[in-house]
Amino acid sequence: xxxxxxPEGADDDRRLVARARGGDRTAFDLLVLKYxxxxxxxxxxxxxxxxxxxxxxxxxxxxxxxxxxxFRGESAFYSWLYRITINTAHNHLxxxxxxxxxxxxxxGEEGAGTSLEDRVQDLNTPxxxxxxxxxxxxxERAVEELPDDLRTAIVLREVEGLxxxxxxxxxxxPVGTVRSRIFxxxxxxxxxxxxLLG
Amino acid sequence: xxxxxxxxxxxxxxGEDCSALFDGAAGRDTTARLLGGxxxxxxxxxxxxxxxxxxxxxxxxxxDLSLDGGLAGRVLSRLPxxxxxxxxxxxxxxxxxxxxxxxxxxVFSTLVVRGIVVLPDTGFVMTGAATHAPTPARALRLxxxxxxxxxxxxxxxxxxxxxxxEYLLTHLSASRDYAPVMAHARLAAYGTTMPLRAPRRPARx
Numbered sequence: 001x002x003x004x005x006x007p008e009g010a011d012d013d014r015r016l017v018a019r020a021r022g023g024d025r026t027a028f029d030l031l032v033l034k035y036x037x038x039x040x041x042x043x044x045x046x047x048x049x050x051x052x053x054x055x056x057x058x059x060x061x062x063x064x065x066x067x068x069x070x071f072r073g074e075s076a077f078y079s080w081l082y083r084i085t086i087n088t089a090h091n092h093l094x095x096x097x098x099x100x101x102x103x104x105x106x107x108g109e110e111g112a113g114t115s116l117e118d119r120v121q122d123l124n125t126p127x128x129x130x131x132x133x134x135x136x137x138x139x140e141r142a143v144e145e146l147p148d149d150l151r152t153a154i155v156l157r158e159v160e161g162l163x164x165x166x167x168x169x170x171x172x173x174p175v176g177t178v179r180s181r182i183f184x185x186x187x188x189x190x191x192x193x194x195x196l197l198g
Numbered sequence: 199x200x201x202x203x204x205x206x207x208x209x210x211x212x213g214e215d216c217s218a219l220f221d222g223a224a225g226r227d228t229t230a231r232l233l234g235g236x237x238x239x240x241x242x243x244x245x246x247x248x249x250x251x252x253x254x255x256x257x258x259x260x261x262d263l264s265l266d267g268g269l270a271g272r273v274l275s276r277l278p279x280x281x282x283x284x285x286x287x288x289x290x291x292x293x294x295x296x297x298x299x300x301x302x303x304x305v306f307s308t309l310v311v312r313g314i315v316v317l318p319d320t321g322f323v324m325t326g327a328a329t330h331a332p333t334p335a336r337a338l339r340l341x342x343x344x345x346x347x348x349x350x351x352x353x354x355x356x357x358x359x360x361x362x363x364e365y366l367l368t369h370l371s372a373s374r375d376y377a378p379v380m381a382h383a384r385l386a387a388y389g390t391t392m393p394l395r396a397p398r399r400p401a402r403x
Binding site: 015016017020022023024025026027029030033034035036037044053054056057061065066068069130136139140143158163164180182183186187189190 | 217218220222247251252255264281282
């Protein structure tokens with residue numbers, strides 16, 4: 001069986017990107033909504049301070065918007081955004097290092113012992129991870145409890161990254177059925193996490 | 199078994215389109231319709247955001263921080279008014295024209311300089327700041343006072359190095375307002391055996 005799509009989906013965002021390039025801010029807003037979790041997670045690998053991580057994520061998206069005219073779609077949008085985020089985080093760290101050196105030289109040795117990272121909240125504490133862990137567990141349970149056809153469709157899509165056409169081949173059903181199953185699976189999962197998120 | 203969300207037929211249809219849009223499986227018209235509709239119906243955007251949350255959670259890519267729903271709104275409110283990539287393409291266009299202009303001048307300069315070599319008595323006077331900014335070849339000859347005319351860098355020869363440094367400074371200052379045109383002209387003129395009517399003191403930067 002031939003699968004016509006790379007796992008990460010180079011053209012999943014083709015239409016939204018094309019419209020964003022044309023100045024459609026709603027299209028870019030959807031790209032932000034779609035990738036904000038991944039970008040924040042990535043930023044947190046470089047910057048542990050919550051506010052700074054959000055600032056890096058925000059700056060990465062703004063840079064992406066300014067540069068999207070140069071994005072030719074040769075790679076997946078997220079791969080491109082990933083590189084921008086890493087560059088933004090590196091720049092942020094470099095700027096922070098310079099600021100810290102200036103501050104330390106101004107304050108002298110007395111104030112140099114306490115770094116900013118030592119003073120900020122550690123996001124990896126169990127308390128801080130509580131809600132995201134709860135959501136993740138709830139979603140996993142919801143997937144397990146889905147009917148077989150819905151579960152297979154959503155897992156092939158979200159975990160395996162297959163296109164609708166490839167899922168249709170695997171499940172031996174029309175593409176329209178795949179589309180409907182994935183939607184119904186999402187709605188069912190959404191109904192389960194709704195009480196957590198309000 | 200999980201109960202399905204209570205959605206009307208129309209909402210179901212819009213939701214399914216939204217789900218397809220999230221996966222990049224919506225057609226061009228559907229995409230346009232949904233994007234247009236999101237301005238009026240905040241629930242569609244909310245639904246798209248929930249699909250994103252589910253997708254990221256299944257990939258283990260959510261954190262408490264990413265659950266702060268304000269990020270997308272903050273980004274949206276800070277998007278520049280200008281169309282994305284518009285400024286960049288305008289700059290690229292400007293650069294293209296500058297390069298094309300520079301290339302044209304380079305070709306023209308080369309032709310003129312070669313003509314002088316063939317006809318040594320032909321007058322060649324450039325007007326403006328560039329008149330006083332000699333090429334490396336000229337600079338070396340000025341420094342050597344009539345020694346063999348072929349320009350040659352000898353790294354480590356202090357006198358020549360000084361003249362070359364001076365040339366570069368003079369050239370940069372003379373061509374500052376003409377970049378990149380003068381740079382092309384200078385490149386074209388470098389290495390020629392342009393005769394000098396009289397040694398002329400190079401302008402100080």
